[in-house]
Amino acid sequence: MPYLLYIKSKKTKVYIFMVRKSCIASWYLWAINIVLSSVTFGQELDRDSLRKKVEQFQQTPGYKKDTAYIKALNHLAYRYWSTVPDSVMAISKRALLFSNRIGYQRGVVVAMINIGTAHYEKGNFQEAMEVERDAMIRAEQMGLRKEIGVLCINLSMVYMDIGLYEKAQQLAYRGLEIATENGYDKQVARNHWTLGQVHELQGNLHEARKSFARSKALYDRAGYKDLLHMLDIRIGRVYLKENQPATALEFYEKALKESRDLGHRAGMVRSFMALGDFLEQTGNPTEAMEKYAEATNIAMKLGTEQKVAEADLKVAKCLLGTGKPEEAYVQVQRGLRLARKINHMTLTREGVLVLSEIQAAMGDYKAALDSYREYTSLGDSLMNQEVRTQLVRAEEQFRHGQEIRTVNQRHQEQLLRQRNLTYFILVLSILLVVMVVLLFLYLRNIRRTNRIQKLHQEEIDAQNRELERMGKFKDRILSVVAHDVKTPLNSLKSTVDMYREGMFTKEEMGMLTNDISMKLNEVNFFVNDLVLWAKSQMTEASARPVRFEIKEIVEKTISLLLPDAKRKGIEVLDRTGPGMVFADVEMVKIVVRNFLANAIKYSGKGDGIIISSSIQSGERLLVVSVEDTGTGIPAEKLPHIFDEVNMSTEGTHHEIGTGLGLVLSRQYMEMNHGKIGVESEQGKGSTFWFALPLAEQPS
Template sequence: MKRSLLLLIILVFGFNQICAQLARRDSLEYQIKKQRSEQGFSPKDSTFISLLNNLGSELRYYKTDSLLALSQEAYKLSVDIGNGHTMGESLVGIGNFYSDKGDYDQAIKNYQKALNATKQLENKHLTLTILNSIAGAYDFKGDYAEALSGYLECIEIATQIDNLTMLSIVNENIANLYAAQKDFNQAIEFFKTVKKINKKIGNEIYAAETMSNMASVYADMGNLEYAMFNINSSITTFEKHKKMDWLAYAYEIKGKTYLKEKDYKWALFWYKQSEMIHKNLEDDRGETSLLNGLSEAYFGKEKDSLSEQYALRAYDISKKIKFHEETQRSSFILYKLKKNKGDFDSALAYHEIYQTLNDTLSANKNEKNLTMLVTKLEYERQKESLMAENAKALASQKRYIYAALFILVIFLIVTLIVRRNEKIQKRLNTELYDKTAELVKNEKELRDINETKDKLFSIIGHDLRGPIAAFQGLLKLYRGGEIDGKEFLQFIPKLGADIDHISFTLNNLLSWGRTQMNGSVTKPGIVSLESLVNENINLLDETAKVKSINIVNKLTTKTLTWSDNDQIDIVIRNLMSNAIKFTPEKGLITIDAIERSSNWEVSVRDTGVGIDIETQKKIFNKNSNVTTYGTNDEKGTGLGLSLCKEMVEKNNGKIWVESFMENGSCFYFTLPKVNNKFQKAG
């Protein structure tokens, strides 16, 4: 009875809140409509453009497409009148749209354009908003070091202009950043700083937002009393001021707190209140966390069917917006659900996804924790160094004043000292210049070594540990008696594919490692491309048959090149493997060659999904880490094409690609022909 009454109150209250937010939107829409109807109206008016930007901001979590459309319209009008302020605001709106959709690179691109558009205005308040948005996008993207650096720059500017609101926002963003790294103690320290700033501001909504985030951290720490106190206080404020997006978040955190207590009944109740509000929101990031919470609560109540429905929705949305932490969370729930149902194939697949994400996130978090610490220490060091230099400069000015008085008495002595100091300074500057040049050279060499090391460990950690961990997990299930021999044999094809993937990855990795360490020597000789292609067709035949892909070799016996047999074998194998990976079932792969005056132009053409223009620009880069799942979720290292480029160029050839989305790709490379001179040498 009490629960029904409480639900009725919340339903009525939620309806009133939605109506209030609609009234605010209606007010902005009315003002826009009114201005349009006025005689002599011109859309090229800064007040009208600001109304468009404000309405877009209001619709951000309700109608995201309207946010984009209004921001784009405002931007076009701003460009026409050359108004940098409204141009910057509209670009921030466009950036917010892409950030909410998980396209963080596009978001950062628009935020940077906003920064450039407002550069001449000297409006530090708007600049702060843009810099905070850029740092936030890096935060969501997972580049925590860049995010922290941006937030620290914001704090510096906000302190200079005494902008308490932005100081509160930025410090809270840093707190959330540490919370994402599970450094809860450091997060709470920043939240305490935020609470002090909020007290000076005197805005109870800001205070409630901070308390909501603190409640989430306290729940993760297991300090459930503090979590419940903070979330109850914030809910009261959000209900009072009708902050629907934050109220949805607060209800979710209250559900999360009950979930930590294993009180699944009340956890579901509060999650459902949040879900009801989310029906009127368009906030994929917040919805993903909510759906996983609902799934875990239903799992706790042993309602596996409902739990699976919510987990699958969370999995799909989190993958779409690249929210890896929530993808990992939902894949682990799905693993447990599939295991309970006896669907071991699906369970193993989800466990492998969970394990791969866990390894990646753990590695990234360890690396990012160190990077964040180094970045912060470097920032503090530079700040202290600058303060020390300023102090020295002030002391120096005082000394110059005293010296000026002293010069009147002993001008000749001072002149001799100054000349002597000039000679010493010149010598020191020369030494400093030489040492700086040497440091720059050493830094470049160290950066190259670190890049090679980072890529090596990334490939080993991401592409090798996942399949091996899955194999180990299966063996553990078999040894523990959770699956019998017959069930174990059902996994053999999947394990065979994983072993093939490991073997292929290791071959590429060893070849790439030799090239990076200058240990790969090119030994040219007469190579029959037709034979190499046939050998690789035989090698990859089983993989192609799985997808019913037909491979056609149009090369003839006269296709002879002067090149290194082993290196060109690696090139052909990688290109054919990629073609199989990105070609759907019943596709066609054709290998052909055209004879030119001094070389053979070889082509590997597929009927696959194609490659977009941006990816084509960087897939051959040495430091590129472009890796994509194939049409059947096949994995790759992101290493093969850069390795192909190195191998082809070592053999005096070139490599390039032509591709259109949904129309397949064609990779070309050239190799020297065998002429009479080479044949005699052979």
């Protein structure tokens, strides 16, 4: 985030006065005054001198962690923001700890602003938003106008990165208003900068250039020369988007010259990176690599591992584009190591994608596929832009709903008070006329109110129970989709994406067809089970029993799933005899299909499956069993095999399932007045069975 806050005194000297009772106190005050007389909190101090000042604090006899020390820490954190976000985080957390200890609220707010900035620089937008919002609440409670203005800018940057441009623009205008009213010249300039970024993201390039130019003029007039190069880079980027590369190059070179003249090494890194990007985009990858190398050398001296990693990845892409995949492989490995070391998820994901492309160019398709899958996995963990936007919008809607509910609650309380007051006046009036009538009416009204309240309470309790049930149902649905449906879909998507990008030949894709077909069958069964289970949870389903022959159902199910069994080398034997049952045909089909599918899933090559039936004359039940010689079920899982809490495990060929098939089977058997059960021994196989009422013989 390109803006932090530190406290800068109008005077350059900072003094601390402490009260002591002994003569040593006088000497101590004099020593502290001498040490702090050279401490300034202006932006001209570099990190080395600030570190020395902090060390002087700690080495002073009788030293205490007071407000001057906290200000020094916050300023030191500010000087790190553009190079080492992890250092910003560590120093700011230290400042926050000491601020809380001594009750220094302004120090708390400034430290929280710096922590939010560190989260932003590392791409942790949700964490940055939470910290900055908390800081905004504290700043507004204390009336810290300058800090509120800074937080408007910082939150505006977060909203821009998650795609809420209107919200970002509103905050930028609010920050501009605060800065203008209070004469905060630097904040005025920074808000014009932020508005320029919003205009650029919205496609208003002319307005973006005007805002950037206005911001640069204000910074220049205020003497903040070390920020001018960043605005020149922004203006150059806008000109490049307007298809004016010559003008864009002038601004990039101007930014580099300004940074060199000031000896601003972080600015030189940014300028060389911008020039490298420009050369790469305009078709000069060799010259671009030279600029990236310059940026890398300076960044390494600064200790800015994030910029070094970023430059390494860009050089790797250029090398790949110039037909040097082996050199690109070495470069991308170095960049990836740094990105993982500093735990920068965005750079890591970008590096893994470049690595996948390089491996594909080198002919190592298996490694390329593995890298691409890691890239997809990292994308899920980072959460894509649309999902982040939806989460933030949902949070905003939730907050708005809470405000409406609070207003409604207050309105209801006011109406309740008015009603009670009306009753009270009515009672007093009636007391003056007839006491007996008043008492009768009052008692009758109380009884009626109690009945109504009781009915309302019962309705509310019923609604709460239903909401709780639906909430649990929603959680189970999301758990199943996230755990069992997304995985095969991600695998299929990765394979198809790589085929579309030319990483597989048609012959190689043909070899993967069976695997794709199996995955699609799994997803189809997943969705069918999920829909049926969701329907059973949301509606009161009931069975529609009819007379039918069980053997026909078994034969059709075997013909449906036999290709899967043959593919795995499993023999399926049908030993069911004739038998008429009275049950819901579709529900029984689902039970038979789930039993046979599970038997195939947990059996391997050379195993066998036997489907048989028998009649229990005493209870007038037809029993159908599916016996396999597969992996079996652990003893501790058997008691819960038909519970909703049970989750499916991988099959012998890494097949997965929703774990809902057996739940549906149990529910359907109960609806048809049947029974269900399982017998299994791990390593020897399983026998699943169900029993249905026999159909009455027609008269």
